[in-house]
Amino acid sequence: MIDVKTAFLLWVIQANTLAILLIAIWLHARDQRHFLWFGLGFLLHASGLGLVGIRGQIPDFLSIQVANTISLVGFSLWAKGLAALDHRPAPRLIWIPPALWIVGNLVPFIRDEFAFRVSLYNAGASIGFLMLAVIASRARFSTSRNRALLTFLWGAQAIAGIGYTVFVLFQRPTSFSDNFFGIWMGTIAVIGFITSVVILAKITMDRSEEQLQALVRTDPLTGALNRRGFAEAYQGLVESSPLETLGVLVFDLDHFKQINDRHGHTTGDRVLQEFAQVCRSLLPQRAVFARTGGEEFAAVLAISEPRDAALFAETVRLALADRSIPTDDEAISVTTSVGISVSPLRSANLDHLLSEADLALYTAKAQGRNRTSVRAGNRIVTVPPSREESKLQEVDRQADRQVAILNRISAVAHNLED
Numbered sequence: 001m002i003d004v005k006t007a008f009l010l011w012v013i014q015a016n017t018l019a020i021l022l023i024a025i026w027l028h029a030r031d032q033r034h035f036l037w038f039g040l041g042f043l044l045h046a047s048g049l050g051l052v053g054i055r056g057q058i059p060d061f062l063s064i065q066v067a068n069t070i071s072l073v074g075f076s077l078w079a080k081g082l083a084a085l086d087h088r089p090a091p092r093l094i095w096i097p098p099a100l101w102i103v104g105n106l107v108p109f110i111r112d113e114f115a116f117r118v119s120l121y122n123a124g125a126s127i128g129f130l131m132l133a134v135i136a137s138r139a140r141f142s143t144s145r146n147r148a149l150l151t152f153l154w155g156a157q158a159i160a161g162i163g164y165t166v167f168v169l170f171q172r173p174t175s176f177s178d179n180f181f182g183i184w185m186g187t188i189a190v191i192g193f194i195t196s197v198v199i200l201a202k203i204t205m206d207r208s209e210e211q212l213q214a215l216v217r218t219d220p221l222t223g224a225l226n227r228r229g230f231a232e233a234y235q236g237l238v239e240s241s242p243l244e245t246l247g248v249l250v251f252d253l254d255h256f257k258q259i260n261d262r263h264g265h266t267t268g269d270r271v272l273q274e275f276a277q278v279c280r281s282l283l284p285q286r287a288v289f290a291r292t293g294g295e296e297f298a299a300v301l302a303i304s305e306p307r308d309a310a311l312f313a314e315t316v317r318l319a320l321a322d323r324s325i326p327t328d329d330e331a332i333s334v335t336t337s338v339g340i341s342v343s344p345l346r347s348a349n350l351d352h353l354l355s356e357a358d359l360a361l362y363t364a365k366a367q368g369r370n371r372t373s374v375r376a377g378n379r380i381v382t383v384p385p386s387r388e389e390s391k392l393q394e395v396d397r398q399a400d401r402q403v404a405i406l407n408r409i410s411a412v413a414h415n416l417e418d
Helices: 004-028 033-053 060-085 092-104 108-112 114-138 144-171 180-217 227-240 256-263 265-282 306-322 350-366 386-398 401-417
Strands: 245-253 287-293 296-303 336-344 372-376 379-383
Touching: 004 033, 033 060, 060 092, 060 114, 092 114, 108 114, 114 144, 144 180, 180 227, 227 287, 227 296, 245 256, 245 265, 245 306, 245 350, 256 265, 265 287, 265 296, 265 306, 296 306, 296 350, 306 336, 306 372, 336 350, 350 372, 350 379
Parallel strands: 336 372
Antiparallel strands: 245 296, 245 336, 287 296, 372 379
């Protein structure tokens, strides 16, 4: 059986190695702050135990009061890291373990007796494990199985720590060498730590894999899906939609090349981001949205009837036209042309629907841009139609925008049903 100091040394080496690795990962991914908190937690916990391990070679105040405070702060930082992993703020209660130790050492009979100090430290550590278990049980990261394993593991360590605290109070050991049961508790604690690290590593690897997959499927500029992600999401929508009709919309930003030439590519990028934000904010629940190339975007909607797709397209078109986009020189307005195709869900084919929507888009652009064209069968209906332009402009001037939209969609639906 190894002695206590050797066990402390082995744990300090392993924990510090892990701390350096985690902090190095954070330095390359500053947005992943849980790596920083976990790394600092291991660094402080190991440093505290290292100071305890060299007791007798340094002043008692450093090897007892300071060392155990630092070690218990490690629990607080682990809790902070676990909350960061779940994208939630850490509760203020995470600082209870070191606070309990500091307050307890203000009491002379606790500070001066080995058994009371050991009990106090283990009570703080048990509270730390309990906090970790509670945070894990309420978290939303990873799978429910991994969260349950962490909750069980840390909950068991909290219970074991409480039991050991009571045992020490009754046995009253006077030193580590007089506390044989403490060696077994330390061994169990190390095994628990290693097991929890393995589970957290699995969770982190799974998250990294998900992030890589998201990067593969997502346009980095706008955050919309790219073509690959669009095709995958389309298939998922087809398989899960309770509705019987699909509408495919193709958006093309009007005169986008002129925007780039006049205001620069930075402004062009901002326009693309603004448009993507408008579309995502208006997107219905059963829908998919993507940037399919350049200034062209596409959406797939599960709909009850063609007017639903046209209503969404018109809402986006008018919302974009009403938005003022700042540039270095002046604020600009941007418009979009929209082409729509519809198909029964059972016979829907994405490539065919995109081709049909492209044909409708060409019609919208040919009739003056800033319009929505719907293709159904061999017919294409444009909103607003050129022959009724003046009439619809008068409607826009006299009616609320939502009423105007509904009037236009009603006209489209009427033409499609004729």
